[in-house]
Amino acid sequence: MTESVATALEQLESRRNRLVALTAANLCTRCGFCTESCHFFLSDRDPQLTPFAKVERVRSVYKKEHDWLSRLFPRFTGARDLTEEELDAWTEIAFRYCTMCERCVLNCPMAVDTPAILGAVRGALTAAGKAPEILVQLADAAIQREKSLHLFKDLYVEQIADLEKDLREKTGDPHASIPIDKEDAEILYVGLSGAHTIVPVAEIFNRAGTDWSLSLFEASNYAVFLGDMERAKAIAKRVVDEAIRLRVKEVVITECGHAIFSYRTAVPNWFGPLPFEIRSLIEVLDEYVSEGRIRLDASANPEPMTYHDSCSIGRKAGIFEQPRRILKAAGKEFRDMAPSKGKSFCCGAGAGLVANEEWKDTRLKAGGPKAEQITETGARVVVTSCDNCRHQIGDLSEHYGLDVEVRSLAEVAARAMA
Numbered sequence: 001m002t003e004s005v006a007t008a009l010e011q012l013e014s015r016r017n018r019l020v021a022l023t024a025a026n027l028c029t030r031c032g033f034c035t036e037s038c039h040f041f042l043s044d045r046d047p048q049l050t051p052f053a054k055v056e057r058v059r060s061v062y063k064k065e066h067d068w069l070s071r072l073f074p075r076f077t078g079a080r081d082l083t084e085e086e087l088d089a090w091t092e093i094a095f096r097y098c099t100m101c102e103r104c105v106l107n108c109p110m111a112v113d114t115p116a117i118l119g120a121v122r123g124a125l126t127a128a129g130k131a132p133e134i135l136v137q138l139a140d141a142a143i144q145r146e147k148s149l150h151l152f153k154d155l156y157v158e159q160i161a162d163l164e165k166d167l168r169e170k171t172g173d174p175h176a177s178i179p180i181d182k183e184d185a186e187i188l189y190v191g192l193s194g195a196h197t198i199v200p201v202a203e204i205f206n207r208a209g210t211d212w213s214l215s216l217f218e219a220s221n222y223a224v225f226l227g228d229m230e231r232a233k234a235i236a237k238r239v240v241d242e243a244i245r246l247r248v249k250e251v252v253i254t255e256c257g258h259a260i261f262s263y264r265t266a267v268p269n270w271f272g273p274l275p276f277e278i279r280s281l282i283e284v285l286d287e288y289v290s291e292g293r294i295r296l297d298a299s300a301n302p303e304p305m306t307y308h309d310s311c312s313i314g315r316k317a318g319i320f321e322q323p324r325r326i327l328k329a330a331g332k333e334f335r336d337m338a339p340s341k342g343k344s345f346c347c348g349a350g351a352g353l354v355a356n357e358e359w360k361d362t363r364l365k366a367g368g369p370k371a372e373q374i375t376e377t378g379a380r381v382v383v384t385s386c387d388n389c390r391h392q393i394g395d396l397s398e399h400y401g402l403d404v405e406v407r408s409l410a411e412v413a414a415r416a417m418a
């Protein structure tokens with residue numbers, strides 16, 4: 001047995017009870033109801049890409065380890081040993097052909113949690129050194145950013161000062177600001193790297209009179225995709241420590257699916273009780289629109305718009321109505337996809353797949369069902385509250401000739417501010 005196989009088996013064992021119980025896989029009755037849920041299967045029709053088949057591959061090793069009948073008669077039960085080749089096949093199943101979208105879970109009468117099982121497999125593969133290198137590098141870079149805070153902070157402050165100048169020019173407001181390191185602010189806003197998640201939000205916060213401070217860190221957490229909870233905690237802790245240091249009342253997470261999901265679910269468990277609330281930017285925008293803190297002029301967005309429910313924001317975090325309320329206030333015509341909300345199709349690039357250029361062909365193919373849904377609406381603008389989904393839908397537009405623009409909710413709301 002190689003070292004990586006031994007590590008993977010040991011890790012799976014340690015995650016068996018804690019995470020999902022790989023034994024849940026044994027509940028599967030092979031009914032096949034989950035089959036038509038998965039965008040990987042729907043876009044390829046390869047039986048190996050059904051949720052059931054992906055878990056079956058893990059289950060066959062699990063049986064060899066835990067089932068006496070399988071140990072005695074592996075051929076009879078279909079049990080197999082974990083080998084280097086099998087680990088490589090698992091990397092494909094768990095990282096390339098599952099975006100952890102949870103759509104199959106909805107349709108399983110036995111409540112088999114395929115993404116949770118494959119999430120445990122991701123963690124085992126990461127420990128065994130079999131995770132995609134790009135995800136490991138991105139997670140490590142985030143941790144390094146905190147260690148080198150003294151090196152990058154001055155540069156970051158300069159970059160934000162430039163953005164502030166742009167903001168003042170754009171809004172015509174000489175007092176518009178992007179505060180950093182502001183103590184006792186109401187909100188610590190955690191964006192992503194890049195101006196697109198900062199400038200429109202700064203426009204809205206300045207107009208609404210929000211007392212806020214921009215985080216020094218980004219909301220994304222690639223270690224979540226690795227199933228590596230120790231690294232994921234270290235990345236999230238940077239923001240938790242910053243919020244405590246600045247004594248803010250609330251941490252507001254930008255439009256990023258996995259960040260919203262992990263900050264609302266895992267972070268309070270890891271570090272709670274916390275002395276601040278955690279909300280999504282979507283909820284804050286919805287509140288501002290509903291309470292009249294910002295007024296929107298629908299004529300600023302005249303083209304028909306549709307909304308893509310990111311799996312982590314919709315199905316996993318239950319945020320369905322708020323974005324639709326904002327879009328109906330900010331645009332002339334809103335057209336929902338069918339199916340939408342909890343039953344919405346994944347864009348095909350979640351759970352870190354979008355970061356892996358080597359697998360771009362896979363995600364473009366897997367985005368086929370989403371591309372069809374978009375075409376059926378006839379919308380000219382697709383709005384989504386996740387940066388990964390935006391990237392993917394932009395690529396889908398090019399690949400499938402959809403000819404749509406992709407915008408965030410904050411961009412649409414900022415355009416419509418009267």
Ligand code: SF4
Pocket residue numbers: 037038039040050051054097098099100101102103104105114115346
């Ligand atoms: S979680 Fe999503 S991508 Fe993964 S097997 Fe289920 S339907 Fe397919």
Ligand code: SF4
Pocket residue numbers: 027028029030031032033034035051052107108109110111112
């Ligand atoms: S729907 Fe559930 S029980 Fe049926 S094949 Fe899929 S995982 Fe197994």
